[in-house]
Amino acid sequence: MNQQEALFRFALRMGDNSVVLGHRTSEWCGHGPVLEEDIALANIALDLIGQARNYLTYAGEVEAKFRASAPLRTEDDLAYLRGEREYLNVHLVELPKGDYAHTIVRSFLFDAFHLPLQQALTTSKDDRLKGIAEKAVKEVAYHLRHSSEWLVRFGDGTQESHQRAQNALEDLWRYTGELFAADEAEELLAKAGIAPKLADVKQEWSATVDRVLKEATLKRPADGWMASGGKKGIHTEHLGPMLAEMQTLQRSYPGVEW
Amino acid sequence: MPESQQAAQFQAKVDAEQKIEPRDWMPAEYRQNLVRQISQHAHSEIVGMLPEGNWIGRAPSLRRKAILLAKVQDEAGHGLYLYSAAETLGVGRDEMVSQLLSGKAKYSSIFNYPTLTWADIGAIGWLVDGAAIMNQVMLCRTSYGPYARAMVRICKEESFHQRQGYDILVTLSKGTPEQKAMAQDALNRWWWPSLMMFGPSDKDSPHSAQSMKWKIKRQSNDELRQTFIDRTVPQAEFIGLQVPDPKLKWNETIQHYDWGEIDWEEFNQVIRGNGPCNAERMAARRKAHADGAWVREAALAHAGKKAKRSAA
Ligand SMILES: [Fe+2]
Ligand SMILES: [Fe+2]
Numbered sequence: 001m002n003q004q005e006a007l008f009r010f011a012l013r014m015g016d017n018s019v020v021l022g023h024r025t026s027e028w029c030g031h032g033p034v035l036e037e038d039i040a041l042a043n044i045a046l047d048l049i050g051q052a053r054n055y056l057t058y059a060g061e062v063e064a065k066f067r068a069s070a071p072l073r074t075e076d077d078l079a080y081l082r083g084e085r086e087y088l089n090v091h092l093v094e095l096p097k098g099d100y101a102h103t104i105v106r107s108f109l110f111d112a113f114h115l116p117l118q119q120a121l122t123t124s125k126d127d128r129l130k131g132i133a134e135k136a137v138k139e140v141a142y143h144l145r146h147s148s149e150w151l152v153r154f155g156d157g158t159q160e161s162h163q164r165a166q167n168a169l170e171d172l173w174r175y176t177g178e179l180f181a182a183d184e185a186e187e188l189l190a191k192a193g194i195a196p197k198l199a200d201v202k203q204e205w206s207a208t209v210d211r212v213l214k215e216a217t218l219k220r221p222a223d224g225w226m227a228s229g230g231k232k233g234i235h236t237e238h239l240g241p242m243l244a245e246m247q248t249l250q251r252s253y254p255g256v257e258w
Numbered sequence: 259m260p261e262s263q264q265a266a267q268f269q270a271k272v273d274a275e276q277k278i279e280p281r282d283w284m285p286a287e288y289r290q291n292l293v294r295q296i297s298q299h300a301h302s303e304i305v306g307m308l309p310e311g312n313w314i315g316r317a318p319s320l321r322r323k324a325i326l327l328a329k330v331q332d333e334a335g336h337g338l339y340l341y342s343a344a345e346t347l348g349v350g351r352d353e354m355v356s357q358l359l360s361g362k363a364k365y366s367s368i369f370n371y372p373t374l375t376w377a378d379i380g381a382i383g384w385l386v387d388g389a390a391i392m393n394q395v396m397l398c399r400t401s402y403g404p405y406a407r408a409m410v411r412i413c414k415e416e417s418f419h420q421r422q423g424y425d426i427l428v429t430l431s432k433g434t435p436e437q438k439a440m441a442q443d444a445l446n447r448w449w450w451p452s453l454m455m456f457g458p459s460d461k462d463s464p465h466s467a468q469s470m471k472w473k474i475k476r477q478s479n480d481e482l483r484q485t486f487i488d489r490t491v492p493q494a495e496f497i498g499l500q501v502p503d504p505k506l507k508w509n510e511t512i513q514h515y516d517w518g519e520i521d522w523e524e525f526n527q528v529i530r531g532n533g534p535c536n537a538e539r540m541a542a543r544r545k546a547h548a549d550g551a552w553v554r555e556a557a558l559a560h561a562g563k564k565a566k567r568s569a570a
Contacts, residue, residue, distance in 0.1 A: 023315065026315070026323075027314075027315065029307065029311050029314055029327060029331065029334075030311035030334075030542070030546070031311075031545070031546045031549075032546065032550065033553035033554060034553065036338070037553075038331070038334045039331055042327055042328070042334070046328055046331070049327070050324065053320050053324075056320075076321075080318075100549075153556050157563075158559045164552070245316055246315060246316065248316050258429060
């Protein structure tokens with residue numbers, strides 16, 4: 001794998017994580033537990049979709065450079081015309097939204113990873129990644145604040161909310177290992193100073209998790225078996241139906257303008 | 259001061275185009291009328307999120323997805339402003355929401371129609387937000403201060419929504435024959451329900467006369483409806499869509515369109531709960547409220563614990 005191809009895969013993965021989590025988050029719009037949360041989650045989903053557009057556009061441009069024979073793929077080509085085996089997001093973001101505790105815990109576990117990752121990318125040697133991160137870092141800081149605050153409310157709220165949050169943590173913990181399991185592309189980019197070492201990101205993630213769980217009076221689950229495969233395009237059964245929904249118009253009416 | 263004198267002062271203030279503010283004396287019926295209208299308006303914003311929310315997951319490009327999501331989010335914000343405006347009249351949001359969920363309070367019937375294709379998202383923005391704007395521009399000058407101010411903020415966003423909706427239909431009308439048919443089909447289904455949004459004809463409108471005297475309303479249902487038709491028909495023609503009204507015709511003498519007759523039987527049926535989606539809309543709102551109960555309780559409990567700790 002050369003550096004251009006690694007960059008392509010990395011930008012694609014960043015875009016896929018954002019578009020999939022953005023889609024899942026948007027599923028609450030109109031159905032939230034309180035009106036203010038409909039608004040907050042729509043905001044977060046909008047940020048994620050905006051980030052996905054930046055990453056996917058860049059991925060398409062990078063691809064066109066190293067695969068000279070292939071036509072340039074736009075953000076929508078990449079979002080709407082790839083099947084689930086070609087999506088490179090981690091499993092954590094594709095899981096169904098579940099109850100509000102699952103939604104908040106999933107967001108928290110992802111945001112606590114996403115923020116140090118974006119912070120590190122603001123010093124990337126790749127100007128485009130740097131530029132995207134400079135904007136994203138402010139958005140993601142808000143996402144983490146939002147999910148942390150709700151996690152503390154749940155943990156230190158009622159008995160029911162505490163139990164629901166703890167259950168969600170136990171259910172989702174197995175999907176956190178994949179966030180930090182670097183693949184060939186990520187290792188290559190870390191060596192080149194383009195993306196951070198995921199081991200470093202993990203340290204910050206772990207500290208954030210400990211700090212917030214303590215405040216929330218929740219227990220950090222033990223590391224056990226960890227799910228993986230998303231980064232290679234081997235997904236859970238949940239991604240396929242989500243993409244089928246998302247891609248329905250583009251697939252039913254190929255090649256038209258919307 | 260005797261009540262008759264207060265009432266006279268109140269009406270004089272309204273007549274002089276001064277805003278009535280929450281602390282001012284107002285007739286009990288004025289207050290009731292406003293609570294009914296503002297809360298109904300707020301509920302409409304919230305229930306209105308559902309038909310469009312139905313397409314957020316299926317929006318055909320990332321750009322359209324973001325625009326639609328932002329639009330539905332705006333509607334949630336409108337609901338919030340309006341609940342706050344109603345709260346200034348002494349009724350709590352919880353109470354208003356429970357009136358919606360029990361079926362006691364109404365919301366705009368337009369949201370009881372289904373969104374069946376992507377073109378419906380265009381038609382809603384163009385026609386439904388378009389009709390709402392007619393009403394809301396008028397309400398920017400309504401006599402009750404907090405309501406008028408909420409409307410000023412809302413109107414700016416609604417005109418965006420209308421442009422974005424029309425833009426969807428412009429794109430479809432320039433597209434393939436299937437896309438054009440999709441746009442025409444959406445207009446066929448949404449035209450008449452949009453005209454019904456202005457409410458009963460003036461001769462059958464129970465609340466109108468008093469609302470006009472109090473300057474809550476400033477134009478009649480029929481006037482607003484006519485303005486909407488006059489403004490919208492050329493927009494349909496411009497993109498090659500045909501308004502589904504065989505009697506529609508420009509009348510040179512009165513400088514307005516003549517048009518057909520609304521099916522008031524359908525209008526009344528939908529209001530009575532027999533529209534295509536009344537049951538689904540209420541079920542969705544009730545489910546969101548019930549599923550969210552533990553979340554709201556947790557937030558309250560946590561806030562209580564925090565307050566206790568900081569007091570200790
Ligand atoms: Fe609105
Ligand atoms: Fe609107």
